[in-house]
Amino acid sequence: MNKRIFHWAGLLVGLLMMAACVQPGAPAAEATQAEATPAAAGVATAPSIALVLIGPKDDNSWAASAYSALEAQKAKGAKTAFSESVSDADAARVMREYVDQGFNIIIAHSFSYQDATFEVAKDAPKVNFAWAGAIGKTDKNVADYDQPFYEPAYLVGILAGYVSKTGNLGALYGFDIPSCHAMGEAMLAAAKTINPKANLTVTAVGDWGDVSKAKEAGLAQHDTKGVDFWIGCGEGPTLGSIEAAKQAGGYTTGYVGDMAKLGPDVVMSSIVWNMNPIFDAIARDTAAGTFSGPYYQFGVKDDALDVVINPALQDKVPAEALAAIDKARAAIKDGSLKVPFVPQ
Amino acid sequence: MSEAQSSGAPSAAQATIQRRQPRRATTIWSLLAPLLGALAGLLVGAFLIWLSGANPITAYGVMVSGAFGGTRQITETLLLIGPLLLMGLGLTVAFRGRVWNIGGEGQYYMGALAGTVVGLFFQQRLPGLALIPLMLIAGMAGGALWAGIAALLKIRFGVNEIIATLMLNYIAEYTVLYLARVPLKDPTSFLPQSAQLLSPARMPTLVGTRIHLGIALAFLLIPLIYLLLWKTPLGFRIRAIGANTTVAYHAGMNVAFGLAFALLFSGALAGLTGIIEVSALHTRLKAGISGNYGFTGILVALLGRLHPLGVLVAACFFAALAIGAQTMHSVYGLPIALAQVIQGLVVLFVLAADALARRYGK
Incomplete structure (x- = not known):
């Protein structure tokens, strides 16, 4: 018995060695070289950037926003690296790894990385x-x-004011944290300018990733309060609202990423987040040596945030809604409209 | 669970076989099998890496250096061995008595809660020298009390401890998260997390390093658990109950006490792990303070053959594997899914080889 197993093990070792020897010509080597070239020939002022993500980089949402900004930096010649799906318990270790690797900038893209980052x-x-x-x-x-x-x-609230038949709006938050809370309140404030009877039902799902729980919460909002227009804060709550809207009817909103593909018939608009201004500013300040722990604040007026309408549902959106959104966007940009921030 | 049971009971039949054959050969084989299993897992992983278009040898080089490549890497590995070891040692005692505690996760949270509450309350009134032991005791008490619910249910009402401990995990986790974001919430911050533990409530570290008291405690417990299980009447009683509950009962042993002790003891160590990790790493109560140690700890204990030294080896293995796999992603750029698949493959092959060795190796 023992001998037979050893034979098999020997064979496997042999196979691996063969595979390994064949290896050098394979795509990996090219990829490494291609990556190495821009860094070597890169602009002296382009600092290297490492990004730590809490979720998968292609989540179409929170993590994808940061990842595409990282890619933009890479295209400008910066050396980049990233880690995805890093748990809070592992965050500090991953960051120390990047410190050791000599990265100039480390971006910890989750509020839950707070203590790890400062440490x-x-x-x-x-x-x-x-x-x-x-x-x-x-x-x-x-x-x-x-x-x-x-x-x-x-801006989504303006759309809701025109589109919601009942005027009953729903918000699904991962947790009732200020940035979420303010989203629901801003949507309500805008909807009220169109439909004075508009009201908001809020559910904090208690989880950023639990889609089915959020879906049930969305359906409950529909069944008990007649909600037919949703906004989500967090990926799980938003995906849940998409499923709820598919089942109950109504429209919902993509969260920091264009989610039209996930619900072509229900995702009427999406909030999109362009993180390039943030990454650009960090890279610039680092290269100039002027970085001193700033608080970067980029919003609609900096083209960092906007709303895109799902082309498949364009014909369901009244023309005056689009005009009103454009007007409000312009007003935010020129400073004549200050969106109320209601954190709790 | 059959794998677990076969390892939990060094049964009479096994003893007979061992007597008939030279014992050394069995031992060598049983040590060799997991190594071969790991090798086979890595080989299959190498094939997958090669398929993905990367170089397996470079990737594994990064993996090894990620876990052992320098002082910082070894420190990180040690820091991860600590919780796995503590959890695995506690579960070793439980599993030796055939008490299947699947609730390490919940006990971890409750220990973290109890210890952190003590820390937050006394951190401005007591020096670290007095506060740290208090927090550790509170952590152990929290974990033990939580395990005690399952023990009570089992002894008084015959409720299966696997189900009770597993379900209590969810109650513990959500209770702690609620407490962290409502009553214990940091008043100076908007975020859903408790206030932060200040320096007197943080694990003291070895000068100039990040190795902390918790790691030392974990290693110190290795010989202590050995002594408990094999050199004390209580340990004998736990092992007797694990070998055959009925016989132990008819031999006049207090089976209920033995079961309760085994469960509470593993709960206490899980709670201790919780408060150590919060005090050393997370510094406050919030979501994500558990690294799934309650579940990984089960694997660590079983793979370590329910022996303290085996548990140490298994904890080192899991820590190095987890950190190495992470580094293959972070530094070498291997897709995280692939890194995690390789991690899972290696564990699976080690377990399979271990089971094969038990079956055919004798």
């Missing part, structure tokens, strides 16, 4: 960090970046 930043004073706190908490080498999703949520 590692203290031990690595020459590296610049940024975390997704949106509360203005910074340190000498730690920036925070704002997420004023309530601004585009106001």
Whole structure:
């Protein structure tokens, strides 16, 4: 028995060695070279950036926004790296790894990375960090970046005011944190300018990723309060609202990513987040040596946030709604409209 | 569960076989099998890496250096061995008594809660020297009390402890998360998390390193658990109950006490793990403070053959594997899914080889 197993093991080792020897000509080697070229020939002022993500980079939402901004930096010649699906317990270790690798900038794209970020930043004073706190908490080498999703949520509210038949709007939050709370309130405020009877039903699902729980919450909002227009804060709640809208009828809103494909008949609009201004600013400040733990605040007026209408549902959107959204967007940009921020 | 049961009971039949054959050969084979299993898992993983268009040898090089490549890497591995070891040691005691505690996760949360509450309350009134032991005791008490619910249900009403401990996990987790974001919420912050533990309530570290008291405690417990299980009457009683509950009962042993002790003890160590991790790493109560140690700990205990030294080896293996796999993604850029698949493959092959060795290796 033992001998037979050893034979098999020997054979497997042999196979691996063969596979390994064949390897050098394979695509991986090319990929490594291609990656190495821009860094070697890169602009001296393009600092290297590492990104730590809490979810998968292609989530069509929160993580994807940051990942595409990282890709943009890479295209500009920066050396980049990223880790996805990093749990809070692992975040500090991954960041220390990047510090060791000599990265100039580390972006910790989750508010739950707070303690890990500040701890590692203290031990690595020459590296610049940024975390997704949106509360203005910074340190000498730690920036925070704002997420004023309530601004585009106001534009969504205009749409809701025109489109919702019942005037009963629903909001599904992962948790009732300020950035979520302000989204629902901004949507309601805008809807009321169109339909004075508009009202808002809020459910904090208690989970950022639990789609089925959020769907049940959305259906409950529909059944008990007649909700027919949703906004979600967090990926799970938003996907849940899409499923609820598919089943109960009505429309919902994509969350920090164009989610029209996920529900072509129900996702009427999506809030989209362009994180390039944030990444550009961090890279610029780091290259110039002027980085001193700023609080980056980019919103609708900086083209960092906006609302896109699902082309498949374009004909369901009244023309005056589109005009009103354009007008409000322009008003936010020129400063004549200040969207109310209601954090709790 | 059959795998678990066969490892939990070094049965009479097994003993007979061991007597008939030279014992050393069995031992060597049983040590070799997991290694071969790991190798086979890595080979299959290498094939997958090669399919993905990357170089398996470079990837595995990154993996090894990610776990052992320098002082920082070894520190990280040690920091991860700590909780796995503590959890695995506690479960070793439970599983030796055939008490299937699947609730390490919930006990971890409750220990973290109890210890953190003590820490938050006393951190401005007591020095660390007094506060840290208090927090650790509170953590153990929290974990033990939570396990105690399952023990009570089992002993008084015959409720299966697997179901009770598993279900209590959810209650514990959601209770702690609620408490963290409502009554214990950091008044200075909007975020759904408790206030932060200040320096007196943080695990003291070895000068100049990040190795903390919790790691030392975990290693210290290795010989202590050995002594408990094999050199004390209580340990004998637990093992007797695990070998055959009926016989132990008719031999006049207090089976209920033995069961309760085994369950509470593993709960206490899970709770201790919780408060150590919060104090050393997370610094506050919030979502995501558990690294799934309650479940990984089960694998660590079983793979370690329910022996403290085996548990140490298994904890080192799991820690290095987890960190190595993460590094293959973070540094080498292997897709995270692939890194996690390789991690799972290696564990699966090790378990399979272990089972094969038990079946045919004798």
